Every structure is written in C-alpha cells, then in structure tokens.
C-alpha cells in the first residue's frame with residue numbers, strides 16, 4: 001500500500017519539483033498534526049493520518065482502520081463457533097483499531113440467515129466472551145457488536161446457497177417488525193459515530209457524498225465504508241476530514257494484516273505488532289529497503 005501524507009525520512013534531491021513536493025507533504029503532515037493536537041490528542045509530527053489518535057465516544061482505538069461487519073454464516077443455531085475467534089481475533093491481531101462482528105441477532109427469528117450468530121441467551125453471550133477475551137488479551141484492537149434484526153429481510157439460506165427474496169413472498173411467514181430503538185444519542189445528528197458510504201464501489205473513483213458533510217457540518221465523527229483499497233485511500237479520506245474512521249470489509253477477508261502491513265510500508269513505528277509477530281516486522285522492513 002503506497003503512502004500518501006506519510007511519515008518517514010525524506011531525502012532532498014537536486015530536482016526542484018521533487019523537493020517542492022516533499023516540502024508540501026511535510027507541511028501537510030504538520031498541519032494535520034496540529035489539527036489533531038488541537039483536539040487535545042498527542043500526535044507526533046509526520047504520523048500518517050490513519051494512525052492519528054481519535055476518541056469516538058471516549059473509545060481510543062489504536063488506529064483508524066475498522067473491520068467492517070462481514071457476515072460469516074458460520075454460527076450453528078445462533079451459537080458462535082471456532083470460526084468467530086479465528087476470524088475476528090485474526091483481524092484484531094492484524095492491526096485494525098476496531099473489529100466489528102457481523103450482524104448479530106437478539107432472537108432466533110431476527111436472524112438474516114440460519115448461519116447468523118445470536119446474542120440472545122447466556123450460552124451465546126459466553127461464546128462471544130471467548131472471542132472478546134482473546135482480542136483484548138492478544139491485541140490493542142477494540143471489538144464491537146453489530147446488533148441487527150432481519151425483519152422481513154430474513155432469508156432461509158446462507159450466502160453460498162443463494163439468497164431468497166422476501167419481497168417476492170417466499171418467506172410469507174415473516175412479518176415486518178419494528179427495529180430496535182436508537183441505543184445512544186449524542187451530538188446534533190443523534191449519533192456517537194455514524195457509518196456512511198464513500199460514494200463508489202470502484203476504488204479511486206470516489207465522489208463526495210452527503211455523508212461527507214456530517215463531520216464537517218455537525219462535528220459528529222463518522223466512519224466511512226466502500227471500496228477503500230489502500231493506506232493511501234484511508235490517509236486521504238482522513239486527512240481531508242471526510243471521515244474519522246475508515247471501514248474495510250472485503251479487503252480484510254483476504255488480508256487480515258492490512259493495518260500491520262500499512263504501518264511497515266509507511267515506515268511508521270508507533271503501531272506495534274503483537275509481540276509474537278515482531279520479528280516479522282524487522283524482516284519485512286529489511287526486505288523493502290531499496
């Protein structure tokens with residue numbers, strides 16, 4: 001992942017255009033550090049934007065990369081299985097600041113598919129505790145639960161079996177239900193942090209969206225999601241103030257170590273891998289030396 005406004009040594013060159021670009025990036029880095037410091041958070045000059053501290057609702061994630069909820073269809077009768085600590089624990093160890101569970105339901109009839117997990121009884125809660133404890137014991141990541149209710153959108157199949165379309169009446173026994181009330185309220189938009197789309201499914205062709213206006217016009221921090229493919233994308237979104245946090249779903253499905261990689265590639269040393277993986281960082285750094 002190529003860095004954009006990033007830290008690291010900048011060599012001076014005899015090429016005036018190159019020197020002027022380096023100077024511009026250095027000034028941008030300084031301006032960003034001042035912006036973060038102004039909100040009362042310490043940040044070293046030149047820290048890549050994705051590693052700037054932030055405190056949505058008092059939570060202090062180690063970085064601004066979020067594992068966006070990806071349904072895993074791996075629960076059995078609502079019970080999380082071994083897959084869940086492996087999946088969420090792996091992404092937490094891989095350096096994301098916050099790992100979100102997939103849609104998790106409070107009752108069996110709320111499930112989107114038979115493979116969706118629940119958190120509606122003590123047994124299920126205890127199974128989730130195993131994942132949460134692993135994440136806290138082995139990484140700096142925070143972990144969050146996405147509570148959901150399928151309503152009439154429920155399906156009787158998991159993703160790889162094809163999906164029923166309840167609007168065509170194949171699930172006639174499902175009736176619309178009222179969604180859960182908002183859990184928390186704060187700020188002009190009523191949210192602690194709101195997730196909005198980046199505006200495009202294709203990387204690098206992103207347009208401004210209405211979601212961009214939320215942080216800028218209300219001060220409510222947002223998470224943005226959709227086709228964020230690289231550290232460069234995340235740095236640019238955060239530096240521009242379009243969102244406080246960047247959520248990645250599909251990139252994390254194939255690369256749990258997205259954030260760990262990004263820190264190494266930007267030569268940012270403030271993001272520390274889990275102790276068991278530290279020797280890998282040194283080896284990677286040497287391998288990428290010119």
Ligand SMILES: Cc1cc2nc3c(=O)[nH]c(=O)nc-3n(C[C@H](O)[C@H](O)[C@H](O)COP(=O)(O)O)c2cc1C
Pocket residue numbers: 068069070071072101102103146225226227228247248249250251
């Ligand atoms: C297989 C799969 C399962 C998903 N499950 C959920 C889910 O349970 N809850 C949710 O809010 N979004 C879900 N999403 C949407 C993602 O969180 C994300 O918003 C979307 O994939 C766009 O982000 P991306 O371009 O980084 O993949 C899912 C996406 C995928 C690909």
